[in-house]
Amino acid sequence: xxxxxxxxxxxxxxxxxxxxxxxxxxxxxxxxxxxxxxxxxxxxxxxxxxxxxxxxxxxxxxxxxxxxxxxxxxxxxxxxxxxxxxxxxxxxxxxxxxxxxxxxxxxxxxxxxxxxxxxxxxxxxxxxxxxxxxxxxxxxxxxxxxxxxxxxxxxxxxxxxxxxxxxxxxxxxxxxxxxxxxxxxxxxxxxxxxxxxxxxxxxxxxxxxxxxxxxxxxxxxxxxxxxxxxxxxxxxxxxxxxxxxxxxxxxxxxxxxxxxxxxxxxxxxxxxxxxxxxxxxxxxxxxxxxxxxxxxxxxxxxxxxxxxxxxxxxxxxxxxxxxxxxxxxxxxxxxxxxxxxxxxxxxxxxxxxxxxxxxxxxxxxxxxxxxxxxxxxxxxxxxxxxxxxxxxxxxxxxxxxxxxxx
Amino acid sequence: xxxxxxxxxxxxxxxxxxxxxxxxxxxxxxxxxxxxxxxxxxxxxxxxxxxxxxxxxxxxxxxxxxxxxxxxxxxxxxxxxxxxxxxxxxxxxxxxxxxxxxxxxxxxxxxxxxxxxxxxxxxxxxxxxxxxxxxxxxxxxxxxxxxxxxxxxxxxxxxxxxxxxxxxxxxxxxxxxxxxxxxxxxxxxxxxxxxxxxxxxxxxxxxxxxxxxxxxxxxxxxxxxxxxxxxxxxxxxxxxxxxxxxxxxxxxxxxxxxxxxxxxxxxxxxxxxxxxxxx
Ligand SMILES: Cc1ncc(COP(=O)(O)O)c(C=O)c1O
Numbered sequence: 209x210x211x212x213x214x215x216x217x218x219x220x221x222x223x224x225x226x227x228x229x230x231x232x233x234x235x236x237x238x239x240x241x242x243x244x245x246x247x248x249x250x251x252x253x254x255x256x257x258x259x260x261x262x263x264x265x266x267x268x269x270x271x272x273x274x275x276x277x278x279x280x281x282x283x284x285x286x287x288x289x290x291x292x293x294x295x296x297x298x299x300x301x302x303x304x305x306x307x308x309x310x311x312x313x314x315x316x317x318x319x320x321x322x323x324x325x326x327x328x329x330x331x332x333x334x335x336x337x338x339x340x341x342x343x344x345x346x347x348x349x350x351x352x353x354x355x356x357x358x359x360x361x362x363x364x365x366x367x368x369x370x371x372x373x374x375x376x377x378x379x380x381x382x383x384x385x386x387x388x389x390x391x392x393x394x395x396x397x398x399x400x401x402x403x404x405x406x407x408x409x410x411x412x413x414x415x416x417x418x419x420x421x422x423x424x425x426x427x428x429x430x431x432x433x434x435x436x437x438x439x440x441x442x443x444x445x446x447x448x449x450x451x452x453x454x455x456x457x458x459x460x461x462x463x464x465x466x467x468x469x470x471x472x473x474x475x476x477x478x479x480x481x482x483x484x485x486x487x488x489x490x491x492x493x494x495x496x497x498x499x500x501x502x503x504x505x506x507x508x509x510x511x512x513x514x515x516x517x518x519x520x521x522x523x524x525x526x527x528x529x530x531x532x533x534x535x536x537x538x539x540x541x542x543x544x545x546x547x548x549x550x551x552x553x554x555x556x557x558x559x560x561x562x563x564x565x566x567x568x569x570x571x572x573x574x575x576x577x578x579x580x581x582x583x584x585x586x587x588x589x590x591x592x593x594x595x596x597x598x599x600x601x602x603x604x605x606x607x608x609x610x611x612x613x614x
Numbered sequence: 615x616x617x618x619x620x621x622x623x624x625x626x627x628x629x630x631x632x633x634x635x636x637x638x639x640x641x642x643x644x645x646x647x648x649x650x651x652x653x654x655x656x657x658x659x660x661x662x663x664x665x666x667x668x669x670x671x672x673x674x675x676x677x678x679x680x681x682x683x684x685x686x687x688x689x690x691x692x693x694x695x696x697x698x699x700x701x702x703x704x705x706x707x708x709x710x711x712x713x714x715x716x717x718x719x720x721x722x723x724x725x726x727x728x729x730x731x732x733x734x735x736x737x738x739x740x741x742x743x744x745x746x747x748x749x750x751x752x753x754x755x756x757x758x759x760x761x762x763x764x765x766x767x768x769x770x771x772x773x774x775x776x777x778x779x780x781x782x783x784x785x786x787x788x789x790x791x792x793x794x795x796x797x798x799x800x801x802x803x804x805x806x807x808x809x810x811x812x813x814x815x816x817x818x819x820x821x822x823x824x825x826x827x828x829x830x831x832x833x834x835x836x837x838x839x840x841x842x843x844x845x846x847x848x849x850x851x852x853x854x855x856x857x858x859x860x861x862x863x864x865x866x867x868x869x870x871x872x873x874x875x876x877x878x879x880x881x882x883x884x885x886x887x888x889x890x891x892x893x
Contacts, residue, residue, distance in 0.1 A: 225749065233750060234747065234749050234750065235718060235745045235746065235747075235750060236745060236747060237673070237674045237744050237745060237747070237768070237770075238747050238767070238768045238769065238770050238772070238773060238781065238792070239674075239768075239770040239771075239772050239792065239795050239796075240772075241747045241748075241749065241772075241773075241777075242772045242773070242774070242777060243772070381680060382670070382671075387671065391671050391672075391673050394673045394674075395673065395674070395676075395797045398673075398674060398795060398796060398797060399795060399796040399797060399800070400795075401772055401795045402795075495723075497719045497722060497723060498717075498718045498719045498722055498745065499671060499719060500671075500673070501745075503722075506719075508719070508723065510723070511692040511693055511694075511720055511723065511724075512669075512693070512719040512720035512721070512722065512723030512724065513669065513670040513687060513720065514670045514671050514719070
């Protein structure tokens with residue numbers, strides 16, 4: 209965050225209207241517009257306030273457990289027989305994923321703004337759990353909107369949220385997944401503008417959310433870069449992360465964007481294949497449109513109606529993507545590729561058995577891409593992958609798919 | 615066309631009563647029924663028609679309008695068909711202004727310039743696009759004004775005096791005051807509070823101010839109409855349509871007459887508002 213950007217930097221966005229090229233913006237109802245402008249003003253102040261940064265750093269170290277380790281996956285590397293594979297271990301964070309990095313940052317902002325009630329949307333429940341956690345830590349009531357389908361497939365996280373004192377509201381509209389939860393959270397926000405802070409869980413939504421969430425998550429890439437230099441004395445050749453809304457991905461990508469030698473790959477949910485509608489590959493198979501406050505790649509039909517999408521992983525089951533990713537795809541700085549459900553499931557098992565790490569189904573998509581690429585790379589090359597979350601929440605889903613009696 | 619809207623408000627001002635603005639969903643529950651509803655509205659007493667464009671993700675709408683949109687989309691409604699409903703209506707009615715109301719994405723996907731041309735050809739007079747605040751005016755508002763289509767903006771309780779000029783700057787036709795912070799279909803706040811807000815907006819603009827969100831009965835219409843230039847009724851009409859449908863969502867013989875009866879009552883409400891205002 210403190211580096212001066214180069215002349216042709218990829219890190220200068222967004223502009224003051226919240227745009228990354230044609231993507232981003234502030235497509236919200238008038239009721240919300242003043243709130244978003246307030247948030248931006250507060251965020252602009254906090255960014256440069258040493259006290260805010262110090263508090264963030266302190267909570268990062270003592271509450272989240274930062275820095276998260278950079279781990280050389282020796283057995284997986286050996287197994288694949290190519291590039292050296294490193295994981296950034298975000299799954300070791302408090303609450304088990306990268307989501308907490310953003311939640312701590314945003315709840316500090318909410319506090320500064322005098323807000324007394326937190327709302328959030330969640331897909332996999334990881335953001336819901338992280339939101340409920342920081343709400344408990346700071347003594348604020350929290351309502352989490354979660355698609356009814358996701359409430360079912362991510363039951364362990366629903367229990368955790370309830371134990372943490374949050375109210376979980378199942379959303380039955382649409383297919384009952386993340387998109388529908390976000391609609392409902394926006395409806396709540398429009399209704400409770402005075403006291404409520406909307407804690408968006410990914411690098412999407414109206415400006416300033418995409419930029420703000422990215423900056424809170426960039427700690428991942430900043431640390432990883434430093435750690436990689438310490439471990440290997442050089443930068444990685446390839447950085448890989450799974451992309452739902454895109455927060456863990458932009459968090460690890462952003463600090464590397466201006467390092468020309470580093471290839472960057474985002475992995476989208478290919479679901480059951482890109483031929484039909486049962487996937488969430490917004491960039492690979494979607495087109496630009498406007499939803500949830502920003503212009504970005506979306507899964508939609510010819511009439512501009514948003515499709516439901518599908519992924520084995522609730523956290524990737526979203527028909528859009530953060531606007532900065534759309535821009536990075538269009539200008540060609542980052543390559544986005546799909547991974548199918550069955551490939552992710554296979555990768556989940558490989559990592560579990562070889563490294564003794566049970567990954568969440570979201571980063572399992574990134575692992576599957578690593579499994580494809582590493583063998584084709586030289587032994588002197590290095591892959592850095594964001595292991596964004598642990599898989600405890602997914603064991604029932606996976607057990608069922610593998611036909612294991614639990 | 616902006617002239618049709620201006621003439622309607624001028625005529626109503628001469629009559630000394632507020633406008634009844636009726637919202638319903640194009641294609642709910644099917645193309646033909648919604649066209650029949652639209653054709654029945656003027657004679658039942660509707661002065662301005664808001665034609666809802668269904669969208670898969672209506673973030674500012676309550677359950678009633680969400681479901682209406684889903685019924686319409688399930689029945690195969692599209693933006694092109696919505697414009698077709700307007701065009702067929704316009705063949706038999708040259709005087710009632712039509713305002714399209716909805717969300718931006720279907721318009722963006724259709725193509726802004728192509729949409730505006732098609733809307734003009736269909737006899738559309740104005741647009742209300744919920745997710746385009748003044749900060750996004752270059753997207754659709756400015757191109758629409760250039761083509762002589764009204765861009766009607768929502769003002770809300772969060773639009774304070776400092777922000778109002780920005781909201782009003784490129785607004786034309788009328789100002790739509792949203793009576794509350796909330797989604798469509800919520801309960802109506804205290805009419806005297808709304809009256810105060812309408813006065814506040816009128817301090818900033820000469821445009822007519824219409825009030826919507828929460829107006830459901832003739833009594834509401836009368837009370838709000840006492841201070842506003844128009845009242846917008848949406849959810850009540852949508853609910854009336856919904857209650858007339860068969861279990862699997864098909865229209866019945868009661869669908870169109872039910873809406874007519876409701877609108878006649880609301881029309882009586884705005885007409886009695888004139889008396890209150892004149893007292
Ligand atoms: C572990 C994990 N990784 C990734 C994601 C996807 O979100 P994002 O793309 O914002 O990182 C989620 C979302 O729930 C998650 O729980």
